[in-house]
Amino acid sequence: xAKSGDGAKSGDGAKSGDGxxxxxxxxxxxxxxxxxxxxxxxxNFRITVEGEEIVDVDVRSGYNHRGIEWLGLRRNWIQTxxxxxxxxxxxxxxxPFCYTQAAExxxxxxxxxxxxxxxxxxxxxxxIHSHLLWVGIAGYEIGYDTILHITWQVREKxxxxxxxxxxxxxxxxxxMIGGVRRDIEEKHILKIDxxxxxxxxxxxxxxxxxxxxxxxxxxxxxxxILPRKDALxxxxxxxxxxxxxxxxDVRQDEGYAAYGDIGVKAVVPQDILGSVTGDVFDRTxxxxxxxxxxxxxxxxxxxxxxxxxxxxxxxxxKLIKQMQKESGEGIGMHEAPRGEVIQYIRADASDxxxxxxxxxxxxxxxxxxxxxxxxxxxxxxxxxxxxxxPCISCTDRxxxxxxxxxxxxxxxxxxxxxELRGRFKRKVFV
Amino acid sequence: xxxxxxxxxxxxxxxxxxxEEILHSYLQSRKVGKKERELKRVWIRISRAKFKDAVRFxxxxxxxxxxxxxxxxxxxxxxxxxxxxxxxxxxxSKEIKVMIATRAPKNDLxxxxxxxxxxxxxxxEREQQDMLGVKIENIPxxxxxxxxxxxxxxxxxxxxxxxxxxxxxxxxKYGKKW
Amino acid sequence: xxxxxxxxxxxxxxxxxxxxxxxxxxxxxxxxxVARMQGRVGPPIRQPFLDFIKLCGKEDIIPHDxxxxxxxxxxxxxxxxxxTVMLYIPVGFSPIFAYFGDLILILYLxxxxxxxxxxxxxxxxxSLFAAxxxxxxxxxxxxxxxxxxxxxxxxxxxxxxxxxxxxxLLSFSQVNLWIMAGPLTFIGVAMLFFTFLCCITGxxxxxxxxxxxxxxxxAGGTLVEYSGRSLATFKLAEAxxxxxxxxxxxxxxxxxxxxxxxxxxxxxxxxxxxLFHILKIxxxxxxxxxxxxxxxxRLKITQAVRFYWFVLTPFALTGLIFIMIEYLV
Numbered sequence: 001x002a003k004s005g006d007g008a009k010s011g012d013g014a015k016s017g018d019g020x021x022x023x024x025x026x027x028x029x030x031x032x033x034x035x036x037x038x039x040x041x042x043x044n045f046r047i048t049v050e051g052e053e054i055v056d057v058d059v060r061s062g063y064n065h066r067g068i069e070w071l072g073l074r075r076n077w078i079q080t081x082x083x084x085x086x087x088x089x090x091x092x093x094x095x096p097f098c099y100t101q102a103a104e105x106x107x108x109x110x111x112x113x114x115x116x117x118x119x120x121x122x123x124x125x126x127x128i129h130s131h132l133l134w135v136g137i138a139g140y141e142i143g144y145d146t147i148l149h150i151t152w153q154v155r156e157k158x159x160x161x162x163x164x165x166x167x168x169x170x171x172x173x174x175x176m177i178g179g180v181r182r183d184i185e186e187k188h189i190l191k192i193d194x195x196x197x198x199x200x201x202x203x204x205x206x207x208x209x210x211x212x213x214x215x216x217x218x219x220x221x222x223x224x225i226l227p228r229k230d231a232l233x234x235x236x237x238x239x240x241x242x243x244x245x246x247x248x249d250v251r252q253d254e255g256y257a258a259y260g261d262i263g264v265k266a267v268v269p270q271d272i273l274g275s276v277t278g279d280v281f282d283r284t285x286x287x288x289x290x291x292x293x294x295x296x297x298x299x300x301x302x303x304x305x306x307x308x309x310x311x312x313x314x315x316x317x318k319l320i321k322q323m324q325k326e327s328g329e330g331i332g333m334h335e336a337p338r339g340e341v342i343q344y345i346r347a348d349a350s351d352x353x354x355x356x357x358x359x360x361x362x363x364x365x366x367x368x369x370x371x372x373x374x375x376x377x378x379x380x381x382x383x384x385x386x387x388x389x390p391c392i393s394c395t396d397r398x399x400x401x402x403x404x405x406x407x408x409x410x411x412x413x414x415x416x417x418x419e420l421r422g423r424f425k426r427k428v429f430v
Numbered sequence: 431x432x433x434x435x436x437x438x439x440x441x442x443x444x445x446x447x448x449x450e451e452i453l454h455s456y457l458q459s460r461k462v463g464k465k466e467r468e469l470k471r472v473w474i475r476i477s478r479a480k481f482k483d484a485v486r487f488x489x490x491x492x493x494x495x496x497x498x499x500x501x502x503x504x505x506x507x508x509x510x511x512x513x514x515x516x517x518x519x520x521x522x523s524k525e526i527k528v529m530i531a532t533r534a535p536k537n538d539l540x541x542x543x544x545x546x547x548x549x550x551x552x553x554x555e556r557e558q559q560d561m562l563g564v565k566i567e568n569i570p571x572x573x574x575x576x577x578x579x580x581x582x583x584x585x586x587x588x589x590x591x592x593x594x595x596x597x598x599x600x601x602x603k604y605g606k607k608w
Numbered sequence: 609x610x611x612x613x614x615x616x617x618x619x620x621x622x623x624x625x626x627x628x629x630x631x632x633x634x635x636x637x638x639x640x641x642v643a644r645m646q647g648r649v650g651p652p653i654r655q656p657f658l659d660f661i662k663l664c665g666k667e668d669i670i671p672h673d674x675x676x677x678x679x680x681x682x683x684x685x686x687x688x689x690x691x692t693v694m695l696y697i698p699v700g701f702s703p704i705f706a707y708f709g710d711l712i713l714i715l716y717l718x719x720x721x722x723x724x725x726x727x728x729x730x731x732x733x734x735s736l737f738a739a740x741x742x743x744x745x746x747x748x749x750x751x752x753x754x755x756x757x758x759x760x761x762x763x764x765x766x767x768x769x770x771x772x773x774x775x776x777l778l779s780f781s782q783v784n785l786w787i788m789a790g791p792l793t794f795i796g797v798a799m800l801f802f803t804f805l806c807c808i809t810g811x812x813x814x815x816x817x818x819x820x821x822x823x824x825x826x827a828g829g830t831l832v833e834y835s836g837r838s839l840a841t842f843k844l845a846e847a848x849x850x851x852x853x854x855x856x857x858x859x860x861x862x863x864x865x866x867x868x869x870x871x872x873x874x875x876x877x878x879x880x881x882x883l884f885h886i887l888k889i890x891x892x893x894x895x896x897x898x899x900x901x902x903x904x905x906r907l908k909i910t911q912a913v914r915f916y917w918f919v920l921t922p923f924a925l926t927g928l929i930f931i932m933i934e935y936l937v
Contacts, residue, residue: 234549252522253522256469260522331529354503357503359499
């Protein structure tokens, strides 16, 4: 897949250029994945190496296909919204955010002003938790487990905050076509402020670690370089493209929802470090600085948030009825933590979408793996692959699993996080 | 970077350049946030013969336009591919989404590849081959990307006709086989 | 004759149990300490023992394409070589073969342990990841033996005029390296000691030098194909190697026993010395493994080689030159 992505350029260059060397050094092909400790989700990289140097990369995906687009065409507008929420486990807000925007576009539904701001707040809270998760994973990939444990401890707080705001740590159930389901009240704002203060400090500390830790620098600098030209040609998205110095950020470019009012500037390494290399380090810095940026966006959004209703129509059935009358098409997009998500919806005067197309950022960013990995060492594979922050469950989205009736009869037990923590009697050392 | 233009101007340029070849086109706009700004989208449906010229034209408006995705849909008689482009990115609220759509009848499902203009389109084109059974001509790599290698041939999940997966038997059979 | 062999075997058994126990204890303590430093609860200290016992009861799976006898022989070779090392290194009391072996033999046996892993991983398991791990293990072996050899030969050369047999570990207990000459020697010895600490990290492939077994890169590397009793044997060998090499550091740089100073003789004195020795190796393991493991990321193999050859080797040589200056001038 990525092999043909940039056609004959780099691949053939390597082959014809050192033809003689190839004869001497035997190449071996290492399969990374579908199951490998460096990967959290199934995807297969076939990497050809000469000694420790990578000379060819091929990516195969499709191990996690769940048929969500197919399923979406068989559910009504509101049911599909809940399906959209379950596309990804980490970014459980980005897909409903996109879906609602696209559906509103297609069916001409006006969103209340306040709802747009609340959507932005949730989206940015999610970005903080997703980026923190990524920093942890990146630390783990380079064998720096301390970073993993510390960042994930920091991340706990934002999940608790999201639980306080929406009722769930993930899969918030907050989205609704034409608004959001829950308002942000005074008590919520107090708690958000308290957390933002904490995260401001945490972000500063993390940026400090990221910029000045010697071993992080040793592992991340000058590996996995994605040139600006490749980033533009392959339509790479999100922090991956911003790491190469391209000012591409849907929040800035499009100014959808309340982002245009708040004013967002794409974070690029040339503004922070002074120069762009396009390596893993640059992408890390972009993500770390975006943590800080998200905190600022939430602060501004809270300041500017107008009062008013948060929903266009409170009764779902009435909403579906109204949408049944409309036909048209629309797109919704959002700058997810991993890059731009875009969804297309065609309404066909029925109670369900006639076509629902989801495009998550990772499918395109996987293309970037080839130019990044060529010429690097085997040791770089985990961190370079992690540097695009791959989310395969978003990418593949299809195999319907038939439920085993006997097994599922077990009664489900639900715990809140507090209860779960209570179950560990020992005090956690902080 | 080329200078930015408004959505109306882009729309007008397309109409002027392609004239009769444009089957249908319209501008869509939506007020967002505090309702002071509008999101603008340009929808263009163009004949299959001139489609590639339209892609070339858009890459003249903006160097390396951003291809968001390709949406394929089954419209009973025809299959439509919508190419979502964004141009004028990089500046606050200047971006315009341009949707260029083209159709092919089901007995002649052939589209031209645009990977020579935008190399990043490869995955989306392969995805359309998987999901809708269209044939992208001159595609550099036509392996499956989303469906497994041993997925039955001639079965395209997102088709709404007999070649697709319907709610009933085929899916169960597929599930048991696995 | 037969009687002597029997005694030797008994002693070997005692040495195995004692050092094995210490090794697992220290790896448990290390895991717990690292966990605490990372802000988590961590496994109980007895975890390595439990792992070992459980692994011993598990099936030994030999890969299809493996050379079975070599695959099974490698862990035994590793364990045998580390136990043999322990016969020459004092662990609080003087070792069984105190008057036979010398430092060269110890170096050789330590190398043999790594080589056993390489043999098991590369030539017999036919796994790609194991082969890559073996390749890296060999590179690590070559790179971190250089500064280690410099330290040992340098020190042996320095104490040559002071003792009868410079390459014997016993000689090191007769002289105090730190105060045998002026301040320059002290600095030189300190530099060599620091180099030795870095070598311990590399020898035991901990923290930044966990390259041959890199979990996220090559899925466990050298030991990826091992399971059951063979894996348990390797784990035991590695635990003993940790004790062996840190005891070597103690024997070279801090051989001073406590019993002489306090003035307790007999069995109680030996016990006191043992406890003192345990404290010393604990400090060395804490500094060179636990702390390093917590505060550093894994290096690439090229970076590791560069560190050992172009940073640590010149550093050790400088330390040696300091010692030489004071000795020769």
